Amino acid sequence: TLCRHTLSSLSATRRGLPKEKMSENGIMSRAKVLTIDTMNPTVKKVEYAVRGPIVQRAVELERELSEGMKKPFAEVIKANIGDAHAMGQQPITFFRQVLALCSYPELLSDSTFPEDAKSRACRILQSCGGNSMGSYSASQGIDSVRQDVARYIERRDGGVACDPDNIYLTTGASDGIVTMLKLLVCGEGTTRTGVMIPIPQYPLYSAALAELGAVQINYFLNEEKCWSLDITELQRAVNEARQYCNPRALCIINPGNPTGQVQSRQCIEDVIRFAAKERLFLMADEVYQDNVYAEGCQFHSFKKVLFEMGPEYAETVELASFHSTSKCYMGECGFRGGYMEIINMDDEVKDQLTKLLSVRLCPPVPGQALMDLVVNPPQPGEPSYGSFIKERTATLSALAEKAKLTEQVLNTVQGISCNPVQGAMYSFPRITIPEKAVKEATETGQQPDMFYCMKMLEETGICLVPGSGFGQKDGTYHFRMTILPPTDKLKILLNKVKEFHQRFTQQYS
Amino acid sequence: TLCRHTLSSLSATRRGLPKEKMSENGIMSRAKVLTIDTMNPTVKKVEYAVRGPIVQRAVELERELSEGMKKPFAEVIKANIGDAHAMGQQPITFFRQVLALCSYPELLSDSTFPEDAKSRACRILQSCGGNSMGSYSASQGIDSVRQDVARYIERRDGGVACDPDNIYLTTGASDGIVTMLKLLVCGEGTTRTGVMIPIPQYPLYSAALAELGAVQINYFLNEEKCWSLDITELQRAVNEARQYCNPRALCIINPGNPTGQVQSRQCIEDVIRFAAKERLFLMADEVYQDNVYAEGCQFHSFKKVLFEMGPEYAETVELASFHSTSKCYMGECGFRGGYMEIINMDDEVKDQLTKLLSVRLCPPVPGQALMDLVVNPPQPGEPSYGSFIKERTATLSALAEKAKLTEQVLNTVQGISCNPVQGAMYSFPRITIPEKAVKEATETGQQPDMFYCMKMLEETGICLVPGSGFGQKDGTYHFRMTILPPTDKLKILLNKVKEFHQRFTQQYS
Structure with missing residues (x-):
C-alpha cells in the first residue's frame, strides 16, 4: 500500500x-477538509493525562489479556481515575431505590420499597414536567432540587444563608468549572485573562484553559509542608503573571486532587483576603468535601469562611464553588450530577450565565435527582436512615483506612516518599528516578515519570498517572494512584508497586 | 437607595x-471582577430563542397563576419546546423497566419484570465498570452500546456497513454538534471558518457558532416549495461567503426543525455532490429520523445515500450525523442521550476528538443505556415485543394525526399559512402581521413576531417561539409551535391561536 x-x-x-x-x-x-493542520489549534493544545496514552495502553492490554495473550499479570488494575464503583465500591441502596422508582413509577405500588424512598421519588417526579425524568428541566436545574441544595449548604455551613437562585445544577462538576472559566475569558495579548491554578492540579483546569485560550498561571503547592498553600507563593505567581496577562481568577481544589491535602481554616481566610486584595474571582473545587480522613483535619467550605469574615468580604468577594455526585461516599460518576453555588456575581453576568446554559437545555435529570438525594439523604426516624448511615460510614471508614495504608506502605519503599493522604481519593508520592532511566526516557521523548509508569503498567498491569500530567516542580517526579481498590486488593497493589520500584531502581542504577 | x-x-x-x-x-x-463589560464577549453574542425572554415570561406567569393571580387563562401551555413527556407523552414501558433494573439491580430477582428487560439490563450492567451505572464509561461511550448503535445503523441503512469505532456517544445531540463545530473552527479574518446553516434553523447552531466565533453562513429554505432545499441557493450562499470567510462545513437538519420538511433522496444526493465539489464537511442532524408523517415522504440517512453514490463519494466526503434519545417516539429529553457517527474523518483528527471528549470524562451512563435500548429494542418473539410495538405505534400515529390537524386548522385562519408538517415535531406557519402592529413592535424595540407571541402568551397562556428566533426572510413573520400536546388539548390550543390571531389582526387593522 x-x-x-x-x-x-x-x-x-x-x-x-x-x-x-x-x-x-x-x-x-x-x-480531507478537516486535518490535523486545519483543525482548531486550541483543541490541539488540550492535554488530559488522566485518560491519556497510558490509559489507552491499559485498555489495549485488557483486550490482549481477554484474547488470551500471555502477560506477566492476570488483570489490569486501573488506579488512574477516581472511579469508585468500578473499583467495587457499592452504591447507597436508598439512592438507587429512589432512582429506580423515578425511572419506572409503576414500582411505587411495590410494597418491598421503603416508604421514604417512595415519598422522595414522588417529590422528585412532581417537580418534573409530566411527572417524568424524560422531560427537560429548567436550564438552571429543577427548582425543588436547587432548594434542597440550598438547605444542605446552610446545614453544612452552620446556618450561613444560601439562596436557591445562586444554585446551578451541572453535568458533573467539570461542566460547572468549564462554564465559569468560559465566562471569565476575555482580552488579548497582555490583557488576556489569566487563571491561577495549583501545581500539581487536576488537569481539567489546564485542559479547559488551553481550549479557551486563557493564560494558565501556576502557583506551586508546598510538598515539604504536606502540599499546603503559601500565600507568598500566590503573591509571587500573581506578581509575575501581571507582566504578561490579566489575572482574574484563582482556582483552589480542597481537599486536594491529586495531592490529598486538606486546607486549614486559617489558610482559607488568607486566600480569601488575597483574592479580595488582588481582585480575583474565586473558584473553589470542593467535590471531595466528605473525603477527609486525617485526624485534626476538617473540611471548611470557602462559602462559610467567606461569610464568617464579615460583610467586607461576604458582600464583595466573588466566589463559585463546585460539588458533584461523583466522589465522597457516593461515587456516582456515571450519572454526571453536580451543582455550583455562585456568590456575589453581577446580576447581568448571571443572566448571561443562565442564557449560556439554556443552549444545552439542561443537565441530565437522573443526575439532578441523584444530587437531590445526596443533599437530602434519609433523616433520623425515616425507615432508610439506619441503612444509609451504615453504608455511608462503611465506605468512608474504608477510605480512611486505605488512605493510611497507602501512605504507610509507600513510605516503606526507599526512593518513594508520600505525604499523608489527608483527604480526597489519591496518593501523590514523590519518586526517585535514577539518572540512567531519566536519560533513556529523554532519549525516547518521554517524561521520565511517564516512562516509569508505562514500564510499571507493562510489567504489573497497574495503571497509574505520571505526575507530569498534573504538573510538578522541575526535576521532581510523582505518580497519582487512587486509594479506591478494596483493602485486600490495595495491599497486593501496593506491594506490586513496591517490588516494581525496587526492580526499576536496580535495573537503572 | x-x-x-x-x-x-x-x-x-x-x-x-x-x-x-x-x-x-x-x-x-x-x-466586581466579572461584569457585563469584562466578561467573555463571545458569550454575550449567544442567543437561544427556544428558552429566551418569552419562556422566562411563561415561567413567571405560571408562578403568578399558582399564587392565585387572576389571568385570562387557567394554565400556561408550553408549545415552545419539543419536550414530549412534559406534554403528556408516555415513556416506552420496556425502556423504563430496563433503566429501573440497571439503577437497582436487586430488582433482577423480581418476577414481575419481563425476562427480556432483565437480560437487556444484565448486558448493559456487564459493560459497566463494577457492573454499576455509577462508573465512568470510556469517553467515546460504552463499547457494547456503540456496537449496538452500529448494528442499528446497518439495519436502518439497508446493510451499509458501520464501524463501531466511528460511533461516539454524546450528551444529547447538542453535545455532539457543538463538539464537531469546535473541531472545525480556525483561521482569522477572511480565512475564519464559515459554517453553512439553514434559515430557518434550530438556534443551537447559531448559538454555538457565535460562542466559537465562527462565521454563520445562511442558506434560505424555500418556503414556497414546502421548505425545500435548493442547490442554487446553497451555491449562492457559499459563493458570497467565500469573499469574507472560509466555508468549511454544511449543516443539514432533516427532518427539518423548525420547518418540518423531509428531504427527498434526490435532494440529499445533490447536497452530497455539492459538499464534495465545494469541499465542505457535512453535518447531518437526523434526530427526527422516526418522525416522518406525510404520505410519500420517507427518511433517507445521509450515510446511506452517501454510500449508495459509490466510492467516489463514499470514500471521500466527510460526514458527521447525529441522533438522540430525546425525540421520535421516545421523547426522553431529560436523559441527555445521543450518538454521532463520523465518516471519512482523518485519523489524527479522530485522535484529537477522542482526547477532547476525555476531558469531560463520559456522557451520562443512564443516557447511554437508553440510547442502547432505542437502537436495540425488543425483537419479535421476545416477551416485550408486543407492548413495545403497540406503544411506539400509538405515539407515532398520534403525532401523525396531530401534524395533519395542526396544518389543517392553521390553514383555516386568514393571515396564517402553514406548510404541511411532513416530519419532526413542529409547525412553522407564516403569519401576516398588520402594519400598525409592526410599527408598535418596532417602536418598543421588539421583533414584530416577538411582539405577537408575547401578546398571545399574555392573553391566552400559549407559549410559542417567534420565527425571528430561528431566522426568516426579511419582512416575513412566523412562529414555531410543537404538535406535542394531546389531541384534545391541541384542538383547544389551535382554536385559541386562531381566535387570538383574528383578534390581533382586528385590533391592529
Missing part, C-alpha cells in the same frame, strides 16, 4: 492537482 | 478610588 499511495500522489501531483489524489480504483480522492 | 448609591460612588471618586465604593455601612465595596 505504501507504494500505491506514493504512486497515486505522484500522479496527482503530475496533473497539478495537489489537493486531490488518484486512488487505486482510479477515483479522484479529495484531500 | 438610588441616592445612597450615588453618594457612595461620589465619595469613592473623591478619594480617587474608582474601582471601589463605600457601602452604607462604611465598608469599602469593591467593583
